[in-house]
Amino acid sequence: MAAPEEQMAALSVADGAAAAEGGKPKKEKKEKKPKADKPKQGGGEGVKGEKKKETKLGLTAKKDGDFGEWFSQVVVESEMISYYDVSGCYILRPYSYAIWDEIKNWFDARIKELGVQNAYFPLFITEDVLMTEKEHVASFAPEVAWVTRSGSSDLERPIAIRPTSETVMYPYYAQWIRSHRDLPLRLNQWTNVVRWEFKHPTPFIRSREFLWQEGHTCFATKEEADAEVYQILDLYRCVYEELLAVPVMKGIKSSKEKFAGALYTTTVEAFIPQNGRGIQGATSHCLGQNFSKMFGIEFETEDKTRAHAWQNSWGLTTRSIGVMVMTHGDDKGVVIPPRVAQVQVVVIPIPQAKLGDEAAAAMKERAAAIADALKAAGVRVNTDTRDNYTPGWKYNYWELRGVPLRIELGPRDMEGGCAMLARRDTGAKESVAWGELAARVPALLDQIQSDLFTKARAAFDGCVETALTWDDFMAALDRKHMVLAPWCDEEEAEEEVKKKSASKEAMGAKTLCLPLEQPDLPEGTKCFVTGKPAKNWALWGRSY
Template sequence: MPLHAGEPTPQADAAPAPKGKAKPAGKKQKETKLGMRATKDGDFSEWYSQVVIESEMISHYDVSGCYILRPWAYAIWDEIKNWFDAEIKKLGVQNAYFPLFITEEALTTEKDHVEGFAAEVAWVTKSGSSDLDRPLAIRPTSETVMYPFYRDWIRSHRDLPLRLNQWTNVVRWEFKHPTPFIRSREFLWQEGHTAFATRGEADAEVHTILDLYAAIYQDLLAVPVVRGVKSSKEKFAGALYTTTVEAFIPHTGRGIQGGTSHCLGQNFSKMFNIEFETEDGTRAHAWQNSWGFTTRSIGVMIMTHGDDRGVVIPPRVCAVQVVLIPIPSTKLGEEARAAMAARAAEIEAALKTAGLRVRVDDRDNYTPGWKYNYWELRGVPLRLELGPKDMEAGVAMLARRDTGAKESVAWADVAARVPQLLDTIQSDMLAKAKATLDTCIEQVTTWEGFMAALERKHAVLAPWCDEESVEEDVKRRSAGKDGENKDAREATMGAKTLCIPLEQPELPEGTMCFASGKPAKNWALWGRSY
C-alpha cells in the first residue's frame, strides 16, 4: 500500500509533565524534561498509562471510562477510516447514519441479542427534571435501530443486496477496569449492516471484510493478527457465526479481539420480518451480516510497537512521517542561518512533492536534544537532521525511530531515499512484531503443556472437542485465586478460546482434546484476554 499524503496535525510546544510512579530521571530526561518514567518490561500497565498521555494521544475526562482523543491519535483513526472507507465503497457499500437512541421495544426484539448486551446498555430516563414516558437506550450496536427500516426498504430481490455502513460512536457501560482505547465506555467505530438474497453472498462478504480488517492491522498498523472463527460461546449474540482477527500482547500474555465480521444468518430477518419476493415469486427471508472495527486498534498498535522512549507509529498512519530539524549553531552568522533555513525549506518541499507528511521544527526556544526527545516520544518514524557540518557536506542525516539507525544522504537523493526508508520501516516493524508473535504461540496437546504455556504468558494452540461445557471448564480450571491487586488478578484469570484459526495445522486421526480427552474436532487458539 502506498504511503498516504496529507497535512500534519499541529502539536503543542511542550509535553505535559509525566504522571504516575516515578523513577530517578536520567540525564537526558533532566535536560529535556521529557520522557517516560515507567518501563515497558518493568511495569507494563503504568508504562501504558503514561505513554498514551505523554505522547499526547489522549487526555483524561471527568467521566470514568471516557477519554478525549487528541489530534495525534485521531489522525491515526483518520488514516484507517480513509483507507477502509475507500475499500468498502469498491464493494458497493454506502454510508448512512442512524439515530443514537433505541426504544426498549426495539432493543428487546431479538432476545439473544439483547441478553448479550444487557449489562452494558446505558439508558436515558429523564428530560430535564421530568421522567421520560419510556426509557431510551443509547446504542451499544445498531442492529435493532436499523433493521425495522430494512423491513420497509426491502420488498423484492431487486432491492438486494442492501449494503450500508456508518461511522459513529457507541456506548457500552463496561464495569471492568477502563483502559484508554482498549476498554472504554464510549468509543468510535464503523459498523456495516448488509442484507443478501442468498447465504453464499453473505458468507463471501463476511470473509472479504475480515480480510480488510486483517489488512488494516498488518498493512497499516504493522500488527500481526490471527484470522479465525469464534467459538459458540464467544460469538456475537444472535449471530449464526462470528469471524475475528485476534492480536496478542506479549508483555501481558493476553489476546485482544481486533475486529469482527458476523454472519447473522436469517435470525434477525425473521425477528424483524425482513422478507423479499424472489425471482420465482415466492417469499424468503434475507441473509444478513454485520461487521465492526474500532479505535481499540490504536491501543493495540501502541502496545505492540511502543518502547521506553514512547510510542512508535508506523509510517502509513502517522500524522507526521518525517520531522526535519535544522540545527543552527550559535556561532553561525545570519547568512549561514538563512542558508540552512532555505535548504530545510527546499527539502521540505521536495518531500511534500513526493507525497509525504512533513514537519519542520524550527522553534528557537528549544534545544535540538529536546526536539529529538519530543518527536521520539510521539513516535514519528523518521527524523531528518540538518546541521552546520551537514550544510558543508551537502547531506542530511536520517534517524529511524524504530531502530535508532542513522544514515547520511545527499540532498539530491533525499526525496527518493526517504520514501524507500519509510517503506522499509513499515515492513520491518511488521516483521519484528510477527517474529515476536510466533514465539508467543505454543502448540500443545496436553493439559500440563497448556498450563505451562499460559504461565509463560503465551497463547496456546491446542486440539479441542469444540464443546461449550469444556470451554467453560477450561476457564474455571485455568484460573487461580484472585490476588490483592489488579496485576495479580490478571495473572490468574482463566483462559478462553480466542478463535478457531482459519489456517489449521494437520489434525491426525485419533487426536484427543487436550482438556476433556474426547475426540478433537479442530485446533483452537486459547489464551487470557482483554
C-alpha cells in the first residue's frame, strides 16, 4: 500500500557538488533490460504429452556472441534477480541471496577471528559532515543521492544517502578513542549503499544500490594498519578463489586509481575473457592519517604524547556474484560452484507409467532415502518429484539454475541398486551404488569446485600478455587481453594511455593494478608508453 504524502521523502541526485552549489544533475541513461522477460527456446518436451512446445527454458543469446545480452538473460532466467521499476536497482531473489549468505557467513567468521566486531551506522549523512573530507567526497559527488523534502516541505538542509561510510562513522570514532588503550578499534558493517550511477546499469556489476560489507579500523601504528590491509586482501582472494572458484590477481592500485583520500589501495582483480574486461573484485585501503586528522581521531600514547590514529577501510560487494556468473556460466545457464550453491544436488526420480503406481512410489521412497543420506553427510539437496513435467524438462530447469550435480534415478537404477550422477560443469556421468553415494557425492562436489577453478585459472592466465612496446600493447588489447607492461608510474602517462587506446569501438585502457608479485625488471627497462625509465610492471586492461 502506498504511503501517504506526509510520510514520503523526496530524493534528488546531485551532480558534483550540485546539492551544495545548485548545479544540474546529469541526464540518466535508460537501462537496457532483457529483450523478453522469458526468453523462449526449445528444450525438448515440457509438460507431459506436449512435445515441441515452447518450454520457457533456455537462453536466446550466446555467451560468446552477444555477451551483454547473454548476461542480462541468464541472471533473470536463472531466477537470480528481477528487474525493479527504479532503473539500476534489482531484486536479489533467494537463489542469488543464498550465495551472498555463504560469502557473508564465511567472511564474517574470519574477520571475527581477527578481532573485528560488527556494528551498524545510519544511512543518512548531513551535508556538513559529508563535505568534511573534500578529496574523498569529490570522487563520490556525482553519485550521491540527496533527500531534499519530507512530505510537502523542503528540508532546511539536504541529507545525503551514504555512498560509503567514512564520514558517517569517523566523527564517532573521534568521540570513542581517547587513549592507546582504546585501540585497536575494528568495526565492520553488513549493509547497503547507494551510488547513483549514470553509466549503463548492469545487474550485480554496476547498480545504484548494492549490498556489501565495509570494515573501518583504527590502529596506533602504521605497521599494524599495513598488516591488516594485506590480511583482509588475502581473505578477499579466498572469497573469490576458494568459494567462487574465480581467479584474481592481487595488486596495488595506481595513484590515479586508488581510493580517494587513501594512502594506498590494494585490490583483487578478476577478468572476463568474453568481452576482454577487467573487473575490480574487492579493495582494502590503508587510509593513513588523512581521515583521522580531518575528523580529530586522536589518542594519548603510552608516553603521554598525542597522536593521530592510523586507519584502514575495506569492502566486498554483491558484485562478486555477477563476476562468478560471468566466469562460469554457459549457454545453458549459470554454473554455481558447490561451496556457494543453495542446492548442491538435485535428485530426480524418473518413473514410467507402464510400471505402475507401486513402482513409482518405491522410486520416490528411494529418492527420499538418498536425499536423507546426503543431507546427513552435509550436502544441500533438493528432490524434484513434480510429476507434471518430463525428466528432460527438469534437467534443463536445474541446469539453467546451475545446480552442480544431478542424481537421476530410473527403473534400471532401481533394479541395479544404483543412481546416475551427472555433473553440471562438464556433463560427465557416472553410476554409483546407493550405499556409496554419501561418500562419493561430497568427494565429487569437491572435485567440481577444484575443476571449475582450474579451468577459470587457465583462461585467466591465457589472457595475460607481456608487452614492451606500444604496438605490442595495442595488439594485446585488440585480442581482448590484459597487458603486463613496464611503466614509469606517472599519472600523466596513465591518462595518455587511456586516451591513445580509446576508439569508437572500444574504451581506453587503464591500470588494473601493480601486481604484488612483480616480475624481474632488468636495469634500463623503458616505460612502454613514455620511454622513461620503468619503475615497475603494471597490469593494464579495459575494464568495467
